[in-house]
Amino acid sequence: xxxxxxxxxxxxxFASEAxxxxxxxxxxxxxxxxxxxxxxxxxxxxxxQNIADSDAVVAKDLRDxxxxxxxxxxxxxxxxxxxIDRYGYFVHYQPPVTPATIVLWVLPVVIIVLGxxxxxFRQKRAxxxxxxxxxxxQKLAELINQYxxxxxxx
Amino acid sequence: MNRKLLGLVPFLIFIFLCVFLYxxxxxxPRELQTGRLGQTxxxxxxxxxxxxxxxxxxxxxxxxVYLMNVWGTWCPTCIAELGYLTELRERGVRIIGLYYxxxxxxxxxxxxxxxxxxxxxxxxxxxxxxxxxxNILDLERSLALDLGVSGAPETFLVDKNGKILLHxxxxxxxxxxxxxxxxxxxxxxx
Numbered sequence: 001x002x003x004x005x006x007x008x009x010x011x012x013x014f015a016s017e018a019x020x021x022x023x024x025x026x027x028x029x030x031x032x033x034x035x036x037x038x039x040x041x042x043x044x045x046x047x048x049q050n051i052a053d054s055d056a057v058v059a060k061d062l063r064d065x066x067x068x069x070x071x072x073x074x075x076x077x078x079x080x081x082x083x084i085d086r087y088g089y090f091v092h093y094q095p096p097v098t099p100a101t102i103v104l105w106v107l108p109v110v111i112i113v114l115g116x117x118x119x120x121f122r123q124k125r126a127x128x129x130x131x132x133x134x135x136x137x138q139k140l141a142e143l144i145n146q147y148x149x150x151x152x153x154x
Numbered sequence: 155m156n157r158k159l160l161g162l163v164p165f166l167i168f169i170f171l172c173v174f175l176y177x178x179x180x181x182x183p184r185e186l187q188t189g190r191l192g193q194t195x196x197x198x199x200x201x202x203x204x205x206x207x208x209x210x211x212x213x214x215x216x217x218x219v220y221l222m223n224v225w226g227t228w229c230p231t232c233i234a235e236l237g238y239l240t241e242l243r244e245r246g247v248r249i250i251g252l253y254y255x256x257x258x259x260x261x262x263x264x265x266x267x268x269x270x271x272x273x274x275x276x277x278x279x280x281x282x283x284x285x286x287x288x289n290i291l292d293l294e295r296s297l298a299l300d301l302g303v304s305g306a307p308e309t310f311l312v313d314k315n316g317k318i319l320l321h322x323x324x325x326x327x328x329x330x331x332x333x334x335x336x337x338x339x340x341x342x343x344x
Contacts, residue, residue, distance in 0.1 A: 044186055044304035057256050058304045061295050064261075086302040088189040 023067055034070050037079055038063055040094065044087050062091075188302030188310075188321045195316040196300035203253050203289035204272060210290050216316045219342045220248040221335075223285070223326075224298060224308040227278045228256050232307040235325040240283030242331065247339070251289035254298055254306045266293065311335060313342055 025031040038052035045056035051063050062083065069079045083091045095101045190196065195212040202208035223239065225232035243249055253275070258266050275289070292298050301310065304323070311320035319338055322330065 044302075047184070056305075057295070058299075060259070061299055065299060085189045086300060087304070088187055088302065090186055 025071065030070050033076050033079075034066060037066050037070070037076060040092060041066070041080070041083055042091050042093050044091060050093070182324075185323050186302075186304060186321075188318070190300075190302055190318050191321055193318060195312060195318060196297065198297045198300065200290050200292055200297060203251070203275060203291040206268070210288075212316055215250065215312070217314060218248055219314055219339065220250050220287075220312055222250050222252055222301075222310040222312060224252045224254050224301075224303050224306050224310075226254045226256055226306050227274050229254075229306040231325045233278065233282050235307055235327065236279070236282040236285060238325075238327055238331070239285035242326075243285040248287055249285045251286040252297065252303075253289045253291045254295060254303070255291070255293050256306075258293055260294075311338060 023031070023034065025034060035052075039050050041051045041062060043049045043051050043054035043056055043059040043062070045058045046054040049059070051059040051066070053059075065082075066079055069082060074082070080092055089095060089098075095104065097105060195215065197212050199209050199211050202210060221239075221242075225236075227233070239249055255266075255271070258264050279286070290297070295303075301318075302321070307325055309320075309322045309326055310318050311322075312318055319342075320335065322334060324330075326335070
């Protein structure tokens with residue numbers, strides 16, 4: 001039984017290796033670029049899958065295109081630009097900073113700043129209330145006098 | 155006074171979220187715009203579907219406003235829109251088909267049978283209506299990739315100078331034509 005499990009695991013190992021070797025690249029760097037790109041580029045058809053993961057026809061076409069471009073010696077950024085030219089920013093999982101997307105970066109910072117600002121503001125106000133100055137003293141004395149007068153009149 | 159205003163803040167956030175999420179209900183995430191919008195048609199040289207000797211290029215399509223409709227007989231929505239597109243043709247809209255062959259993949263040693271495809275297309279168009287001036291065969295889907303096509307049906311509105319003005323994902327029907335295409339098309343053809 002143990003041996004059977006071992007054999008099964010060996011086959012699993014072979015299978016994954018075979019998948020890695022399906023594409024041939026001149027250098028290991030290019031193979032690495034290909035792997036990174038297919039995980040970063042998004043399939044336009046099966047949304048929320050990258051092109052390595054998707055079985056859609058267009059994902060296969062994009063993978064083939066990435067292979068061709070990488071084998072031509074194009075850099076990672078070149079390939080990303082090539083795809084964005086055709087499929088728009090949607091095709092890359094990392095959105096660029098543009099006027100439309102700036103809110104993604106700015107909003108969290110704004111919320112944190114506002115939150116802390118609010119806490120500080122409240123604490124300062126609470127601390128201020130505990131001050132006891134001459135006007136408060138005078139007002140208190142007045143109130144006590146008024147009360148005592150009322151008591152006497154009764 | 156200040157306190158009252160502050161109390162409004164959660165309410166305003168709530169309203170903002172409602173509007174944002176309400177829009178999301180009716181948005182279509184599949185409605186993708188090609189990165190080519192506003193640019194000219196990419197260069198290509200592809201054969202006519204019915205006549206392999208005839209080659210179409212980006213330049214040979216220039217001179218008239220046209221719709222480029224990406225379709226295939228394997229795609230049910232494409233078949234469904236043939237009827238309406240034929241109506242548009244009868245109204246004088248120039249429609250060029252870009253035949254998107256899905257099944258063919260040379261990596262798997264597929265043999266491509268052009269005659270079977272021609273017969274298939276001819277019978278389909280005679281049954282469902284033929285809106286096309288002609289069809290361009292994009293067997294390797296290279297023009298489709300250059301146009302940022304992710305499937306079928308998709309339609310591009312191209313002006314006289316070959317500039318891509320509109321990209322629509324999904325079928326074209328009366329509603330889509332009126333709201334999306336007609337305003338731009340009428341302006342172009344006046």
